[in-house]
Amino acid sequence: MTLATWSKYSEWPMLGVAVLFLAAYSAQVIASLRPAQHSALEAVIWVTWAVFAFDYAIHLWLAPRRKRWFLKNLHELALLILPVLRPLQLLRLITLMQFFHRAGGNALRGRIVAYVMASAALLIYAGALAVLDVEQNAEGSNLTTFGDALWWAMTTITTVGYGDHYPVTGLGRLVAAGLMVGGVAVIGVVTASVASWLVENVADRDTDAAGNDPALTREVARLSRQIDQLSAQLADRGQPAAHDGQENRA
């Protein structure tokens, strides 16, 4: 079996595992659970982790050039090893989201905006979950409910930053840094989409009115008329010349 075949057949099951992981993680962080429930969810999270590790191992096994694949996919290994960054595994959902949208529409800009919006929503959800996980039992924390964490994530990704809620632990601040970088990227893509739309539309209008270098177009049109005249001249001369020949022969 090749790497491409495995990727193709494992895609949908891995999406399901990722959703299961998200659900278990969310329940554990947000809900107030009895110890038995908490342990059950912990088991589910570890099973999904094992499935991701297995998928990683299979990918590494099937890769034609293992060392190269390993070096190019160090981030996958980091996602497996660092338990705090587990919410980042949810970013796989975005990669997989392409399959939903592939059928519909071919407007590049529209698709990019759709992905960015979906990524931003997932980033806000996962960031709020991760920061709540880290901060809710920290000393001096002001992020103790999921509502506050979502609100904080929203103010962070848009770079508003009221400061009514903010992380106080190192890990919480690392999550925040990820959200800030995501926010700058989101603002960048939104702005760039508008800009590329404007550049294209205003430019189109100009091109419609004035043409693609009108001087060159006129010059080529003049050439064309000249060659038409040449053709006509040669055709005219062709017949008298034939006549000449007949006269000469006569």
Place this chain on the structure above:
Amino acid sequence: MTLATWSKYSEWPMLGVAVLFLAAYSAQVIASLRPAQHSALEAVIWVTWAVFAFDYAIHLWLAPRRKRWFLKNLHELALLILPVLRPLQLLRLITLMQFFHRAGGNALRGRIVAYVMASAALLIYAGALAVLDVEQNAEGSNLTTFGDALWWAMTTITTVGYGDHYPVTGLGRLVAAGLMVGGVAVIGVVTASVASWLVENVADRDTDAAGNDPALTREVARLSRQIDQLSAQLADRGQPAAHDGQENRA
């Protein structure tokens, strides 16, 4: 009657109803009213709601493909059903604003900037109104006057976010999220307009100086001169050839 006819004739009356709704809503939220006045304004708001519902029903009734229209206009239904989002109905004003500006000017970029400024102003006003409506009686709120709410909306839409005022309820934070998204969009459009202006103007200058691929232009000009020479050559040969013919005949 067709959908287009209804839209055309209902446009101006619906604009009036929207302004009436805005005035009644504003008075109810900002002013300190006697119970009788409050009830009267409540009645006005419900009547304007009924008119919007009636307009929605007519649109649905007249649509050639009702199911499709229904699915494409779910946001209209949401605006009717969710009472909290009522200020969003004011966004209709922006759509209608096109009719004021349609006559004047054809500069695409200028019109976009004008609409964005108008939308931002309306968004700030409606956001301040909505957040004050939700927050002014909430526990622990720090948004209790319309001045504070306007100031908060301004700091939010520009993503400054001092944090001297901020919403504390879920609905207030939902309104804030709308303003933040609006703010990112406003920054995007402003930046994009400047960028498209710069790209166009700097590019124009380059094109004026250097031409649209000068090598191609020179090549076409050389072609043109060659064909002129060919023409002249043929014309010269045309006369001697005619002379030959005469000599031959003689």
Place this chain on the structure above:
Amino acid sequence: MTLATWSKYSEWPMLGVAVLFLAAYSAQVIASLRPAQHSALEAVIWVTWAVFAFDYAIHLWLAPRRKRWFLKNLHELALLILPVLRPLQLLRLITLMQFFHRAGGNALRGRIVAYVMASAALLIYAGALAVLDVEQNAEGSNLTTFGDALWWAMTTITTVGYGDHYPVTGLGRLVAAGLMVGGVAVIGVVTASVASWLVENVADRDTDAAGNDPALTREVARLSRQIDQLSAQLADRGQPAAHDGQENRA
């Protein structure tokens, strides 16, 4: 005397008056003065105001179509009438700054960036001055020194907004709103300048590598070779044909 002549000769004196106004206003707001000094500066400010009013009147008098000039320059009238907005008169410095830079350089983007930086610096200074003027004696104010006001203006124009200092009066918030809008514009121009530079340079590189539609260029080159051959063919035939004529004649 025409409007253009007056504008030309009054430009430099008006710049001096604007600087004098700025110095007097600054001293009055920042320094702790004795009453006599305060009154003297107040007189200077009123005299500069009178000069601006006189300049406005002369402009209106000399304008060929007075009503049109009046309607197009309502902002000038507003600057004269609203005493709070007086620091905005300093924006004239930016218009006049063009004369300093006119001699040096013709790179459009560089000039725009230079103006924006100069405008931002002036906006920060004038905003800090204006907010301090309004807030320093207000109740509950936290903007009481010029250092704090400058720091606040910097955090506002870059949309950082820590919230350690912020205006609490209506007029102070109006000044803040101006700084925020200026900040969004500054970010827009910086981003747009980088974007237009990137678009141009990356595009130039592509054009160098691949040519301006290489198919068209190749086609024109092939045309050119064909016409060279035609020319040669005709030239060859021109001599045998002349030879023919001689033979015929012989």
Place this chain on the structure above:
Amino acid sequence: MTLATWSKYSEWPMLGVAVLFLAAYSAQVIASLRPAQHSALEAVIWVTWAVFAFDYAIHLWLAPRRKRWFLKNLHELALLILPVLRPLQLLRLITLMQFFHRAGGNALRGRIVAYVMASAALLIYAGALAVLDVEQNAEGSNLTTFGDALWWAMTTITTVGYGDHYPVTGLGRLVAAGLMVGGVAVIGVVTASVASWLVENVADRDTDAAGNDPALTREVARLSRQIDQLSAQLADRGQPAAHDGQENRA
């Protein structure tokens, strides 16, 4: 020896000196040292300063037009004289970073993004270091640990600005202003890179579909066919004409 030779051979040693300076400065600011250690690091910092001063003097000595070089490199002199701005010397690392990346890749946009990311990281580290140096012993300061300073630098450069930590001294605020300006530039470059990518890719797609002014391309293709026909006509006539000549001669 010329200026270019000196620059070439001094580049790597100066990079080493800059790293040594950074390490000594960092240790002095972050670690709690015994007086002897502190003095040793102070000596290292002064030695690195002397090396930078020596390098400056050599550059000035070797410059072909000393006065011009002096005026164009006033910022170098300022970096030598102002001890507070010493972290800015680290910006040399960014200039030198070009040598690492020069071998790999020729994608202009990718390189710009890589440099900006590296610059942003260095700016955050140096900004945190500088602000901690200035603020940690200031009265009323809330930036007392390196973790807090890094977190503050991150919230500042992304323009989030929660306001849980902020500088209170003049020098600290100057460092903050540098970070804010850097943040606006970073946002600008990220946005611009996305925009230029979008403009290029969406434009490429359009060009693939519609061609570079298809009318012009069609016209040139028609010209080409006409000239082929002309050539063929002339070739045909060339042989009968030769035949005529033979018939005449016969």
